[in-house]
Amino acid sequence: QVQLQESGPGLVKPSETLSLTCTVSGYSISSGYYWGWIRQPPGKGLEWIGSLYHSGSTYYNPSLKSRVTISVDTSKNQFSLRLSSVTAADTAVYYCASTKFGYSYAEPFDYWGQGTLVTVSS
Amino acid sequence: DIQMTQSPSSLSASVGDRVTITCQASQDISNYLNWYQQKPGKAPKLLIFDASNLEIGVPSRFSGSGSGTDFTFTISSLQPEDIATYYCQQYANLPTFGQGTRLEIK
Numbered sequence: 522q523v524q525l526q527e528s529g530p531g532l533v534k535p536s537e538t539l540s541l542t543c544t545v546s547g548y549s550i551s552s553g554y555y556w557g558w559i560r561q562p563p564g565k566g567l568e569w570i571g572s573l574y575h576s577g578s579t580y581y582n583p584s585l586k587s588r589v590t591i592s593v594d595t596s597k598n599q600f601s602l603r604l605s606s607v608t609a610a611d612t613a614v615y616y617c618a619s620t621k622f623g624y625s626y627a628e629p630f631d632y633w634g635q636g637t638l639v640t641v642s643s
Numbered sequence: 644d645i646q647m648t649q650s651p652s653s654l655s656a657s658v659g660d661r662v663t664i665t666c667q668a669s670q671d672i673s674n675y676l677n678w679y680q681q682k683p684g685k686a687p688k689l690l691i692f693d694a695s696n697l698e699i700g701v702p703s704r705f706s707g708s709g710s711g712t713d714f715t716f717t718i719s720s721l722q723p724e725d726i727a728t729y730y731c732q733q734y735a736n737l738p739t740f741g742q743g744t745r746l747e748i749k
Contacts, residue, residue: 567679567687567730569738582737583644616686627734629677631698633686 523548525617525634533611533641539604543617543634544597551575551595555620557630558591558602560613570615572626573600580626607641614638645669645733649741655749662718664744666731671711675735678707678716681743682727690729691716723748 529541543556550556557572571581573591581589590603604611614636620628646669656662666676674694679687689698691707694714704719718725726748731741 566742567732567740569740580737618686621689621692625734627675627736627738629689629692629732629734630687631689631692633688636686 523619523632525619525632527615527617527634527637529637529639531638531640533607533639534643535608535641536606539602539607539611539639539641541602541615541617541637541639542599543601544599545619546598548619549595550593550598550600554623555626555628556593556600557618557620557626559616559618559630560611561616561636562610562613568613570602570604572620574626609641612639612641645672645736645739647731647733647739647741649731649744651744652742653745653747655747656721657749658721658723660721660749662721662725662746664716664729664731664746666709666714666716666741668712668714668733668735672733672735674710675733676707676709676714677732677734678705679730679732680725680727681730687730721746721748 524546526544533539555572558570573579588605593600616636618630618633621631648667676694678691681687695707706717728743728745
């Protein structure tokens, strides 16, 4: 059973960089599948941020692309999200997730982390 | 981006009722459409993928249909544990989600 767990600061100051890590257990990231980040502002809907393959290939939402970096550390079986120049609009629950089939970054997400709330405030 | 229009935004129904949610894509997405259930404080859960395929372990009262631009999600007999928000998601292109349907018990 694949399990994902997000970790990182719960409070980030405006204009700074949000950094989160997703630790995967029960499966080796280097074995395949695509791994992604999705966020949900309080009381609102879901927004895909971006995804990566274990090889390091990345795919980003164009609306966030200029500020987002997703990277992988296969030795730790982790992948990470960095979002720069944050504002209050980036306050959200951030989820990491994995795709179902492993053929494309744009697939159903079948395993999700529990989510972590990140608040942007001074 | 492909826009997903989900309706209704909220729905109140009684236990045992048949419940239907629709999702319309702004362009043809074939059958690249998923449905998720999200309970308060929890991560979304994949229920249906590729428009009509039930995820393993999901009760058979949940079903999905459609192709192209128009899709339907149905709960054949609403149970108390089905209270949640439901989202459609397309993956023909960059993944996008519908705005969600909040389902309540009447």
